[in-house]
Amino acid sequence: STLSFVLGTRPEIIKLSPVIRACQRRDVPFSIVHTGQHYSEDLDSVFFEQLDLPTPDYNLAVGSSSHGEQTGKMIAEIESVLESERPEVVIVQGDTNSVLAGTIAATKMADIEVGHVEAGLRSFDRDMPEEINRRVSDHAADYLFAPTNTSGDQLRQEGLSDEWITVTGNTVVDAVHQNVEIAHERSSVLSDMNLDERFALLTAHRAENVDDRERFERLLDSVAKATDEHDLSVVYPIHPRAEKRISEFGINVPDTIQLVEPQDFLDFLVLEDEATIVFTDSGGVQEESCILRTPCVTLRDNTERPETVDVGANLVVGVAPDDVSEGVRKMLTRDRNWENPFGDGTAADQILDTLGYE
Ligand code: UD1
Numbered sequence: 001s002t003l004s005f006v007l008g009t010r011p012e013i014i015k016l017s018p019v020i021r022a023c024q025r026r027d028v029p030f031s032i033v034h035t036g037q038h039y040s041e042d043l044d045s046v047f048f049e050q051l052d053l054p055t056p057d058y059n060l061a062v063g064s065s066s067h068g069e070q071t072g073k074m075i076a077e078i079e080s081v082l083e084s085e086r087p088e089v090v091i092v093q094g095d096t097n098s099v100l101a102g103t104i105a106a107t108k109m110a111d112i113e114v115g116h117v118e119a120g121l122r123s124f125d126r127d128m129p130e131e132i133n134r135r136v137s138d139h140a141a142d143y144l145f146a147p148t149n150t151s152g153d154q155l156r157q158e159g160l161s162d163e164w165i166t167v168t169g170n171t172v173v174d175a176v177h178q179n180v181e182i183a184h185e186r187s188s189v190l191s192d193m194n195l196d197e198r199f200a201l202l203t204a205h206r207a208e209n210v211d212d213r214e215r216f217e218r219l220l221d222s223v224a225k226a227t228d229e230h231d232l233s234v235v236y237p238i239h240p241r242a243e244k245r246i247s248e249f250g251i252n253v254p255d256t257i258q259l260v261e262p263q264d265f266l267d268f269l270v271l272e273d274e275a276t277i278v279f280t281d282s283g284g285v286q287e288e289s290c291i292l293r294t295p296c297v298t299l300r301d302n303t304e305r306p307e308t309v310d311v312g313a314n315l316v317v318g319v320a321p322d323d324v325s326e327g328v329r330k331m332l333t334r335d336r337n338w339e340n341p342f343g344d345g346t347a348a349d350q351i352l353d354t355l356g357y358e
């Protein structure tokens with residue numbers, strides 16, 4: 001095939017779906033190499049079905065393990081697939097271990113180039129595994145598809161050549177535009193969950209939040225307190241990493257927070273669109289709430305999506321109770337007329353144009 005997509009987790013499937021569809025429209029031959037980093041049905045196959053994506057040509061089934069073991073297995077397996085596929089370009093998206101592995105395997109092979117979608121994001125927090133993955137991938141890739149001018153400038157500032165950088169917008173805008181109307185038509189999540197008219201949506205899964213017992217407890221308590229002050233119930237579609245920690249640590253989740261299974265994309269889009277406010281530590285959720293004009297409070301100490309804060313859609317507050325409460329008060333009184341900083345929803349087409357696949 002001409003292009004190989006290497007992907008492995010929920011956000012990569014969602015954010016590469018517009019690029020895969022654009023390949024189908026343009027008759028660009030491609031293959032999908034799934035690392036198997038995510039494998040639970042509700043983090044994986046449900047998105048292929050709902051987004052009408054072809055079944056991966058390869059599933060490397062690496063599963064969960066330590067960073068080194070997981071990434072190492074992926075590199076070896078991806079290399080052997082690429083030996084037979086021999087694509088011109090390998091496309092990776094984002095900052096997961098699957099991205100790091102795909103980039104390293106491909107960049108060392110003669111005649112295979114690497115395109116990094118969502119290049120140039122920086123949290124400047126080197127304790128986050130994702131920050132290392134992004135930096136290494138950006139510095140090894142041949143095509144850097146930066147979502148915004150901020151991320152493009154960051155890459156130039158790190159000495160990467162202008163020739164390699166294209167500001168395309170973020171493919172998440174394409175994905176939201178392609179699915180939000182369908183979501184409202186087809187999803188019955190609001191009535192199925194029996195949600196109040198006003199509710200808050202919470203997602204939290206990031207290692208630095210949920211792998212530390214005290215911090216995870218504080219996060220949940222702060223969200224419960226802040227929402228109590230505004231009479232909001234909270235729905236929390238829980239990522240398996242967080243679910244595992246709750247039982248392992250024996251955490252008592254405050255009873256205003258309703259734990260539910262991870263949602264499919266259409267149901268989740270409706271929840272994001274209809275929520276009074278979103279609490280999150282997810283990258284994709286910060287972007288999507290900004291695009292959908294739902295106020296967002298980010299439960300982290302930093303963000304690699306500063307554009308959401310700059311336009312007024314997001315506040316980065318950490319997990320301390322007073323800071324979370326203040327963040328909610330501020331976001332609930334703001335006008336929701338901010339601009340979407342992530343482009344016009346044509347990122348996928350711009351990526352294929354840049355690669356020369358007309
Ligand atoms: C990974 C990414 C993170 C991204 C997230 C998207 C890295 C370093 N982290 O985190 O940046 O935001 O995906 O959701 O790449 N598990 C399951 N089923 C699965 C997958 C995982 O139950 O299908 C459980 C396992 O207990 C596993 C844990 O979740 O140990 C963590 O999975 P892992 O892939 O290591 O990282 P994520 O937290 O999913």
Ligand code: UDP
Binds near residue numbers: 205264285
């Ligand atoms: N998402 C979903 N169902 C959920 C939670 C999230 O479909 O229950 C989608 C969400 O719309 C976004 C993506 O998953 O597109 C974000 O993935 P995640 O938070 O796992 O990873 P991150 O963006 O932080 O890397």
